Amino acid sequence: MPSSYLTLDTVTEHETEARRSRFVCAVAPAATVEEAAAFIAERRRLHAGATHNCTAYVIGDGQAQKGDDDGEPGGTAGTPMVQALVGRGFSDVVAVVTRYFGGILLGAGGLVRAYGSAVTETLDRARPVRMVPARLMRVAVAHDQAGRVENDLRASRYPVQDVTYGSDVVFAMAVGDDEVAGFTDWVATLTAGRARVEAGRQIHVAG
Secondary structure, three states, X not given: OOOOEEEEOOOEXXXXXXXXXXXXXXXXXXXXXXXXXXHHHHHHHHOOOOOEEEEEEXXXXXXXXXXXXXXXXXXXXXXXXXXXXXXXXXOOEEEEEEEEOOOOOOHHHHHHHHHHHHHHHHHHHOOEEEEEEEEEEEEEEOHHHHHHHHHHHXXXXXXXXXXXXXXXXXXXXEEEHHHHHHHHHHHXXXXXXXXXXXXXXXXXXXX
């Protein structure tokens, strides 16, 4: 079963300093690699005059991870940034650390500490959102039932993810893994057994 993880709901920015170099870190939610790339491009545009704009992202419950040193010595920026995100249990997030060189070399160890700390200190100031495993449940009902059933579904604690109209009306619902059986029984009672309920793919929802 996929585990729970933390993500963000908004951008958080924080600045640190190490031996006169300024490190401006911004972390943001990113559900896809494309969203991460767009955020990275925007930060690089905002700080086009910086010495380095190093980046990291972790997407899809940790399945996609990438760090970019952006000209810093190999492994001294992107990797510790990724490790900081993973170490704190975050996924579906992107981080950009912008460095304005202060004239004093930090050395490899100093760079690793500076970039890693920039991310962890920014995460300390962010508002995490815990994502928990859930199942996407499909509830199919006849059109003459759909209005009443939709009202009841939307009033429930289970988030409606999507509604599609075809020969039946199908509601896609996010249901916690431990609530699937109870949800199925509830829908059966709600619709006098006339709904078809099918379990779909595994997802994560805010919990």
